[in-house]
Every structure is written in structure tokens, then in C-alpha cells.
Amino acid sequence: MSSYLKELEKYRDIDEDEILRTLSPEELEQLDCELQEMDPENMLLPAGLRQRDQTKKSPTGPLDRDALLQYLEQQALEVKEREDLVPYTGEKKGKPYIEPKREIPVQEQITLEPELEEALAHATDAEMCDIAAILGMYTLMSNKQYYDAICSGEICNTEGISSVVQPDKYKPVPDEPPNPTNIEEILERVRSNDKELEEVNLNNIQDIPIPMLSELCEAMKTNTYVRSFSLVATRSGDPIANAVADMLRENRSVQSLNIESNFISSTGLMAVLKAVRENDTLTELRVDNQRQWPGDAVEMEMATVLEQCPSIVRFGYHFTQQGPRARAAQAMTRNNELLRERRLEHQLEPGDTLAGLALKYGVTSPETCSMVWILRKRRMERKMYTQIRMTSGHTQLRGRNKRQVQDVPMVKSSPHLARTWPHPPMTSLPLTSLRSWIHRSVCQRKLLLRS
Secondary structure (H helix, E strand, O other): OHHHHHHOOOOOOOOHHHHHHOHOOOOHHHHHHOOOOOOOOOOOOHHHHOOOOOOOOOOOOOOOOHHHHHHHHHHHHHHOOOOOOOOOOOOOOOOOHHHOOOOOHHOOOOOOOHHHHHHOOOOHHHHHHHHHHHHHOHHOOOOHHHHHHHOOOOOOOOOOOOOOOOOOOOOOOOOOOOOOOOOOOOOOHHOOOOOOOEEOOOOOOOOOOOOHHHHHHHHOOOOOOEEEEEEEOHHHHHHHHHHHHHHHOOOOOEEEOOOOOOOOOHHHHHHHHHHHHHOOOEEEEOOOOOOOOHHHHHHHHHHHHHHHHOOOOEOOOOOHHHHHHHHHHHHHHHHHHHHHHHHHHHOOOOOOOOHHHHHOOOOOOOHOOOOHHHHHHHHHHHHHEEEEEEEOOOOEEEEEOOOOEEEEEOOOOOOOOOOOOOOOOOOHHHHHHHHHHHHHHHHHHHHHHHH
């Protein structure tokens, strides 16, 4: 280290100004080029800052592309080609390959009838392809050729046996025509409560203003004839979802609601699901294919709503979690089973309403609603209680839990009548199965007549 310092001591008293005055212009230009800070590896800098300008010639003018190409072609023609080490003479060397003749063993020699031999000799490639498919030689052709020959009764293979797989030519499918629904007309018919309007379909109409959709949902609150309400692919967001939720809280005629393929977030879906709990007439709900995944909380809420709303028998959504999917599947199975039992018990037809049940049984609609609820509750109690013990004048139903005991009064037994439930009054007639009650009454009368 000390020797290095001593070496630098001799440069301390040098006069730089004196040295620069003695340099020539060429030396000063060279010194200027050496002192320039260049970064040739930085690709972000322009070429003038990555490489020193070493061009000494003056510019010749603007670029002439044709002249440049002509100069390059002339220079390429003037360059002498490299001579081959071994000149090409076109002489063929070696012997050509001759395939040896294979002798067919005696056990493989098959002689067909003259008609078949002649037919095979004059068969086309398409016919040979169909014959190979019928004989099960699927390795000689593509899958399309094989299945076309098997399934079709005519010769449809025109290219013959070939190992080249060609793509299928599909017929172009035209786009669906636009939705011809007139939104202003539908809005007026909903407001006027038109009896003939039972379906509102605004699918794939993407230029509906948000205030108009809000007015439509507001008009749906008092409508009593629309059964299906569909807003698929209308670019609806959370404001429309909140309007639909308010509509479900007051409307009691809509049975099918479809809001798939929209921009509804988890907040809007939660509002719709909360409103579904307060609606007992909705049987079909579809909320799938939104812009973003609603989340685990919304899927759990969907499963809970399906469990608490037995009226929903069709639900459209693709669950991503196993837990909510299993709960929803079990709830949908239960809801459809309850609907089937109620249809068999009261001979309901698809499309029957609570008002129709009221006219059928001679009661008011609130009593019919209570009838459906009480029947459902009584059916769940029958499934829950499994053991039946007879006591004096009472039937004791004991469930799986021994603490759950219910005493139901029974009619005292008689020598001619079996132990049955007491006849209900006319006001509570829909609370039991009308068909089973009539059948039981007829049987009792027959027993009385026999006695």
C-alpha cells in the first residue's frame, strides 16, 4: 500500500492546464470521445447513447429503397460461389430396393366364390372402407369413417381408407334473432294488470335503462297475473337486484324468477335470497352465471333458503363448495317429494293455485294456506315419531328421543268400527286427506249396514 501511495505522489504536481494547451485538435477530439459515458448494454437507451459515433463520412441524402435493393442484388451476383468439394454429376449409386415376394402359407390361402372375387376386385375405395368397418377393422380408418360406415345404411365414405384424420365440416349455426319484446308496451300492460300477460321475458336486451327496469319491478308489486319474470343477460346490477327483492316481498303471483348472466354481486344476491324467505309462491329461482363469484357466505345462504322454503322445487346455480351443494341437493329432493305427496293427497294438477284449492274445498285462501302448512308439519311429525303405543283411549307416539311424547285423543273402540280419527268439522275439512276421509266413512257405513 505504501508503494502505491509513493507512485501517486509524482502526479500531484502535474499541471493539467499546461498539458491541455500542448494537445493538438485531433488529440482533443480523441480525449473527448474517451471521456463520454456510454452504456452499450442498456437496451432502453437510444443507439446514439449506447455507441460512439465513429462515422467519418458525410451523409449522402435521404433513403432510396429501390437503389439500395438494386445495389444489394448486384453485389450478391458479383460474389463468387463456393465450389463443392465433390462436384455433382447426377450419377445414381447403389442398387434400387426390390421388395421380396412373400409366400402365403397354405393355412392362410382363402379361396372365395367367383362372384365375391370379382366383386372385391372391382370394388372402389369407399366400398372397401365400408367392408373393413363391417368386419371390425377399425385400425385401418379414422373414427369418423368407422362410425359412419356402421351407423349409416349407405356408402358415405368417399375418400377411401386413409390414416389421415380430416376435420369434420360443421354447418354454420345462425345467431338467434334479437328479442322482439317492446319494453314500453310490457310496462304499460304490467301497470294495467293485463289478464292475458302471464310471462315477462326481457332476455338478451342489453340496452334497457336502469330506471325503466326499476319501474317495471315497482309495477310488478301489484300485478296478480304474471307467472314468469325473466331478466337474463340484461346487464342488471345490484340496484335491479334490490328492486327485484322488494317486488318479491309484495308480489304473490310470480312463480318463476330468472336473473342469470348479469352483473349482480354478493350483496344483491343476499337481498334477493332474504326476500325469497318472505315469499311462499315462488317455485323456480335461477341466479347462476353472474359476473363474479358470490362467495362462500352466499352459497351457504342459498342452501339455508332452500331448506327453509319448501315451495322452491327448481333452483339454478352451480355450487363450488361441497357442503352447500349437498345441503341444496337434499333440500331440493325433499321439496319435490313434498310436492309429489301433496299432489297425490289432494289430487293436485300442475298449475293449481291456492285460490283453486279454496274453490275446490269450499274454504277461503288463508285456510288453504294453513292447510298446506299443517299437512306439511303433520307429515314431518309422522316421519319423526316411529313407535306407537296404545293406551286407554289415547294413542301415544314416541319418537327416537324418548322425551318427545305426544298424546292424541282417539275415538273409543266399538264392536263394529275400527279405531279411527274423529270426523273433522266442515271448516277444517282440508286439514286431512279428503279422499281418505271419504273412503273411511264409506267403509264405516258398510260395516254398520252389515251389522
